[in-house]
């Protein structure tokens with residue numbers, strides 16, 4: 001133990017969350033201790049412990065994400081005057097120079113580290129006494145990206161302990177081969193790359209020892225394609241459907257939740273596997289628009305029929321699964337007509353959640369140069385309209401489930417339903433946030449799997465529904 005603290009601040013998607021877990025795990029293994037609300041105050045003298053390193057894992061999906069990253073970094077520098085602030089992630093990958101300018105102090109405490117170098121660096125920090133000196137030396141040596149194998153580094157983020165989430169995550173894919181005209185993620189993460197299936201299984205078996213659920217993540221998991229070489233020749237490897245079958249066949253109990261899916265990859269073969277009881281009834285479709293004209297401009301290779309077919313197929317895989325989608329509002333050229341097409345598609349398909357992004361112009365992308373910018377006030381109005389539809393969809397979904405039983409996982413912390421009612425927080429198999437009433441004072445430990453009955457709708461801000469533990473597992 002080097003008696004130093006670290007903290008990790010994460011922005012962005014599930015992939016970033018997983019990578020932050022790996023960062024926290026690596027720091028812990030290197031002898032550092034994670035700074036939490038519990039150990040922030042020093043036991044000896046009551047003074048505040050401060051971290052030797054604050055990691056900020058950034059996102060660049062929208063210009064708001066960039067702004068937020070800059071705000072969080074500046075705050076981390078301000079609040080921790082003696083700490084090194086180590087910035088990594090997608091925004092850092094593309095805007096190193098801009099970020100370094102945020103460090104106005106004389107000590108040069110801000111370090112922008114290529115994601116591929118982060119874990120090696122943490123290992124080095126664990127072996128040295130002075131964090132700032134070690135980071136400065138590392139910065140001098142690694143100011144240019146190294147040439148290490150992308151496969152080795154992109155999948156080295158493999159935490160076995162998850163200190164920040166009840167569920168575990170397994171990264172099976174990174175990067176993307178599509179060229180969506182608005183997307184900056186593929187610029188930051190490069191072309192698609194997949195984890196070897198055997199390695200994925202052995203990682204999942206390790207997770208299965210301590211976790212009831214793993215979320216399979218990647219930038220575009222539908223592009224999972226195992227690279228197989230037999231006798232020096234490229235052989236056909238597994239796609240997502242085969243991988244899922246292989247992972248389910250090689251494990252016993254662990255449940256799998258999938259991150260975003262692409263409509264044009266949903267077919268009968270995949271749906272047959274998704275029907276397996278160990279795949280969570282929760283699917284998130286990356287749709288982006290219901291206007292074929294806009295989809296074409298976005299560089300998305302499907303149309304409304306494909307979207308509708310994908311939704312119907314996913315619904316056929318499970319008993320009323322939680323179905324969510326991503327929509328971008330205000331893409332260049334989206335007039336009221338195209339927006340109405342999106343709106344009526346969303347109404348028709350009745351999603352339980354619509355994740356609406358206001359379009360944001362991203363440097364380096366083709367859409368940066370597109371005409372037809374939508375007025376900001378129109379974009380906000382469209383976001384609001386879709387947000388309202390999403391809220392109603394969620395309410396309808398919860399109501400359909402009232403009185404039914406679901407499997408749920410207890411999460412850390414207690415929640416309050418009213419002044420007198422308390423319970424633990426939980427997340428159901430179909431992705432509802434629950435306030436779970438439990439017997440007596442025994443609060444279930446985070447990660448405990450419970451069988452619950454959904455009793456009544458929640459306030460949809462803190463939780464979606466109230467639930468009670470059903471005494472016996474069916």
Ligand code: SF4
Nearest residue numbers: 176178179180183186
């Ligand atoms: S599918 Fe399109 S939006 Fe998604 S990561 Fe790939 S390029 Fe970006």
